Amino acid sequence: MKRIFGSLWVVLLAATFTAVAPAITNAADKKIVDKPFLQDYRGPFIKAAVPKGQDVRKSGNNIRAIAVDTNDIIWAATADGLMQVQEDQLVSPEGATVDGSTYAVLANPDGSLWVGAWNGLFRIADGQVTQDTGIEGPVTLLRRTGKRLFAATPRGLFEKTDDAWKKVEGPWATNIYDVVVAGDDLYIAAWSGLYRQSAGETQWLQGKEQALSRRVNSLAADRNGHVWIGSAAGIDIYRDGRRVAAITPEQGLPSTSIQCLNLGHDGRLWVGTAIGAARFDGKSWSFRHSLRWLPNDNVRDIEFLKDGSAVIATADGISIIRQREMTxxxxxxxxxxxxxxxxxxxxxxxxxxxxxxxxxxxxxxxxxxxxxxxxxxxxxxxxxxxxxxxxxxxxxxxxxxxxxxxxxxxxxxxxxxxxxxxxxxxxxxxxxxxxxxxxxxxxxxxxxxxxxxxxxxxxxxxxxxxxxxxxxxxxxxxxxxxxxxxxxxxxxxxxxxxxxxxxxxxxxxxxxxxxxxxxxxxxxxxxxxxxxxxxxxxxxxxxxxxxxxxxxxxxxxxxxxxxxxxxxxxxxxxxxxxxxxxxxxxxxxxxxxxxxxxxxxxxxxxxxxxxxxxxxxxxxxxxxxxxxxxxxxxxxxxxxxxxxxxxxxxxxxxxxxxxxxxxxxxxxxxxxxxxxxTIHNSQREDVEVVGIPVEGRRQTRRLLPPSERAVFRWDRNVYFVDHGxxxxxxxxxxxxxxxxxxxxxxxxxxxxxx
Known part of the structure; x- marks a missing residue:
């Protein structure tokens, strides 16, 4: 579910997405004042028990989407059915089972769930599972955006109106990857590209001046009317139907293989890619990859707990990246x-x-x-x-x-x-x-x-x-x-x-x-x-x-x-x-x-x-x-x-x-x-790899933060690109x-x- 939250993106847009961390200064560089800061950390990886010999691609750890309900319970649509997080494990929920391959899950404000599965659409309320007969499977997308509810199947996009599902007509291909509402505009990411439907008219947003890539995988909107469009080439930002900015590795984006994006409660942008999760605070990027942070670098979905912790679903389990105040x-x-x-x-x-x-x-x-x-x-x-x-x-x-x-x-x-x-x-x-x-x-x-x-x-x-x-x-x-x-x-x-x-x-x-x-x-x-x-x-x-x-x-x-x-x-x-x-x-x-x-x-x-x-x-x-x-x-x-x-x-x-x-x-x-x-930074697109100055070893030209590299100690090359x-x-x-x-x-x- 892509929520809409207020943010600092107006300031960010005014800064034209330089995405370069500002110079760090200390008063006259004479003394460090030990003020509280937020320290990232993670708990144990959350996984399902996989029977010996089962292909992980068909297991409960192959997660397609996640949702966080009103009780802060994490739900996962997986290749092995609907799963729930209990005591740091993914398990099948008792009495609310949706078996077989599931693709989408959506938490509702009333505490109920929608689940998109191979054989249709299901609703879970008060521990009871009912199938909605108004839409055929497989249901691959569920999205509540603004006050509107959408579902997608290979047959096209559907909207829930008056307790019935009505197909949203348009010229797009019927494989739908995401939708988002911004004001009166509906943006649709389909196999054939990005579309904007407004006032009864549909615009196909293509070409270099309109979109970085035809393959758009994820959409999100903030309270200020900006639409964030994650594609196979980076991020486009739209407002009032017009592209106002784009983010690529030149602006610090670690990878253009974007698979999902979402805005946290604090307005920070989280981006899931095929090689890890990136976070943007309006000034600089942080990259969370490798087993230090994720059970698998292939990030499928990102949601948030009430305290702002990021729940990151991957191809092999879930990680929750939290923050604690420290000095x-x-x-x-x-x-x-x-x-x-x-x-x-x-x-x-x-x-x-x-x-x-x-x-x-x-x-x-x-x-x-x-x-x-x-x-x-x-x-x-x-x-x-x-x-x-x-x-x-x-x-x-x-x-x-x-x-x-x-x-x-x-x-x-x-x-x-x-x-x-x-x-x-x-x-x-x-x-x-x-x-x-x-x-x-x-x-x-x-x-x-x-x-x-x-x-x-x-x-x-x-x-x-x-x-x-x-x-x-x-x-x-x-x-x-x-x-x-x-x-x-x-x-x-x-x-x-x-x-x-x-x-x-x-x-x-x-x-x-x-x-x-x-x-x-x-x-x-x-x-x-x-x-x-x-x-x-x-x-x-x-x-x-x-x-x-x-x-x-x-x-x-x-x-x-x-x-x-x-x-x-x-x-x-x-x-x-x-x-x-x-x-x-x-x-x-x-x-x-x-x-x-x-x-x-x-x-x-x-x-x-x-x-x-x-x-x-x-x-x-x-x-x-x-x-x-x-x-x-x-x-x-x-x-x-x-x-x-x-x-x-x-x-x-x-x-x-x-x-x-x-x-x-x-x-x-x-x-x-x-x-x-072991941490691999050579696959990042925001990192330039050079062969100097340490005896020809491949290394990054710029210094990466310790949280993104393998070497901390001062007797080793802190610029090693791949190490561990x-x-x-x-x-x-x-x-x-x-x-x-x-x-x-x-x-x-x-x-x-x-």
Whole structure:
């Protein structure tokens, strides 16, 4: 049923449908005011039970149309008969059954229903089903528009008058897709095109100046007299019989394969397409697709509950997209609960979890990743900042638990200073990169592809107590994540005894790196594949040219932090030597060496972990100038990405313009659902796909909102056009929590008024 509601479309029409989101501004870009906003989310998908072996195309999940009755009950016309939503399931209603293929359903103001089926028209009232003998099946369309009631069959269009169905005569083909009344005009979408019947005359609206496409699938009218016409080429808008505007991908419409459209209670336009559902608020488009939002991207119909929630019918079930009022602070609390529920595993490490059944968090199980240490460090930093801001006891406890886990990653190796990537209980029989052997030919193949490849057959080793397996070949990424978080915990949470533990741990790791010649030596005595910061490699080995800048910044950061927490001046002497004797002062001015087809987000994230310590603890004016110049060179290429991590680091330590308003909008738009679904944006018509700048990977030219893309974290390419993990794991939210609480600590975010 296409309802007629008041809206803001007069303003929209005056704006000529530019459909480009306005620039986001924040007062002088100095501070984010945490005001309430509406957060989209969805509940469980609503589906019918499908017997084993039944073709979904003939099941109750193949939905043709839906209706919401006066009691907010959802009804669905499906390939397996009339269905009703009960407790998040599609079921056949008791005592009101319409069997076989149904095509249309319409809720009446008196609480009754009309149902269009293969064998005729049925009315359901007070639990009783009666067949209306005035019209033959199949009934493919039911529409109440204005005060008029219509039905359509392959024989044509019929209107209910004086308790009888009368055929509406006209020159259109008899397959009717939709009708709508606007004032005294009747618009008809038929197989042969769009028609307007007014004052006894019928006009066929065709040609480039009248309609985008002959194939019109859906019609809607608003209170201001505009008729919205959804076709296979976009949306036309008519008023008083004249086309006044058109919406295509050039105006931001994600897809022209429009199958239905409707106006919500709040006046926003919802559009169902073959690749997802789009929403337009008069300024910008939102696109809801993939299993994050819909059980199937083939959208058939859209209706609304009393609270404004959108009920979206698809080719394989129903999704209800709701909104809840939140603040960034309440969202942080939600994400904190998510972490504690499924993402902290013994001995206190925090990262993603595996889903035994794709998309089903009730089947979660812990898993290991190569970056467990880094993300545990991010979580420790987030909780340290939270404790500094709120003095919450649980924040302090969580930060301490995370520090103990990171400390354990060093002590479990049984070495003076080597750090494991991660640990798992010895009972686990499933882990990433299990131990293996390489034949000489295997090794040669790897070496042929990468000159820096290192043969590591025993990545996993058993702990001395036999309880754990720990993973070696630790990378510079992990060490940087560790060092980033240590001083934050040291400064904001640790008491005197705990400070000594932090200082001892940092000293052991730093000394191990220095004594190894500024490489991270594994238990085999050789450098790990990625743990290299030595002047000989960075300055003289062309295989390390790309890492010269970022790894130079990392080494200086480690030393600066070691000096801060231990007070040992030997680390300051090492800083001076690397800067001026080994030319790191020159290296860091080009922190990342990128090109037209090379860009690495992991490098930008690692640098974001470095500058806070360099510009907090270094007091030497000449060094600070170098570090500031390095930071400016780092931030310039990623300013456009609106990353809260990058933006908050830059704002806190430079005072420069970091687009804080855009960073805040990104934090707001990140979905509450952190399951990593596969998302395809290459099929969208509003997205330009390019091959730069990340090593030739296909990506979007413009930055899509987080709710429409697969990648949220700051170490991955946020422009990937197609990406995801099929819903097989849920990501942790440290990537969100750390910059949020950092923003609170550095007074970049004003908390909401209580």
């Amino acid at each position: 960034l602070e309440s969202k942080a609390d939600f994400f904190e609960k998510l972490v504690r529920a499924r993402h902290v595993r013994p001995p206190g490490l925090m990262e993603r979890c595996r889903l035994a059944v794709a998309g089903d968090i009730s089947t979660f199980e812990p898993m290991d990743t190569d970056n467990d240490g880094m993300y545990t460090g991010l979580y420790m930093a987030a909780e340290s900042y939270r404790y500094a801001v709120t003095k919450a006891a649980d924040a302090k406890a969580n930060a301490t638990e995370a520090f103990r886990a990171m400390e354990f990653l060093q002590t479990v190796t049984g070495t003076p200073g080597f750090v494991a990537r991660t640990v798992i209980p010895v009972e686990w029989d499933r882990m990433a990169d299990g131990n293996r052997t390489y034949t000489d030919e295997d090794a040669a193949d790897h070496f042929a592809r990468e000159a820096r490849w290192k043969k590591v057959e025993n990545r996993w080793r058993k702990s001395a107590d036999g309880k754990w397996l720990w993973k070696g070949d630790t990378s510079s990424d992990e060490i940087t994540g560790h060092f980033f978080s240590y001083p934050i915990y040291y400064d904001l949470v640790a008491d005197d005894a705990e400070k000594k533990r932090v200082a001892a741990l940092v000293g052991r790791i730093m000394d191990h790196i220095i004594e190894g010649g500024y490489v991270l030596r594994d238990i085999d005595g050789q450098a790990t594949r990625w743990g290299v910061w030595s002047p000989e490699k960075l300055n003289n080995d062309p295989n390390w040219w790309l890492e010269r800048g970022v790894n130079s910044v990392e080494a200086l950061t480690y030393l600066t932090i070691a000096k801060h927490v231990t007070g040992d001046e030997k680390y300051d002497r090492e800083i001076d030597r690397l800067l001026y004797k080994e030319h790191y002062a020159e290296n860091i001015l080009k922190p990342l060496r990128t090109g037209n087809d090379y860009f690495t987000y992991i490098g930008y994230q690692l640098l974001a972990f470095c500058y806070p310590a360099l510009l907090t603890y270094e007091q030497d004016p000449a060094r600070r100038v170098l570090y500031r110049e390095s930071m400016e060179a780092w931030f310039a290429p990623v300013r456009r990405d609106d990353s809260p991590l990058f933006g908050f680091v830059y704002a806190a330590f430079s005072g420069g313009d970091a687009k804080l308003g855009a960073c805040a909008e990104l934090l707001r738009d990140v979905p509450l659902d952190q399951i990593q679904y 993990a099929g819903g097989r794991w849920e990501g942790s939210t440290a990537f969100w929590l750390m910059p949020y609480w950092m923003g609170r600590y550095y007074d970049l975010i004003t908390p909401p008024e209580k």
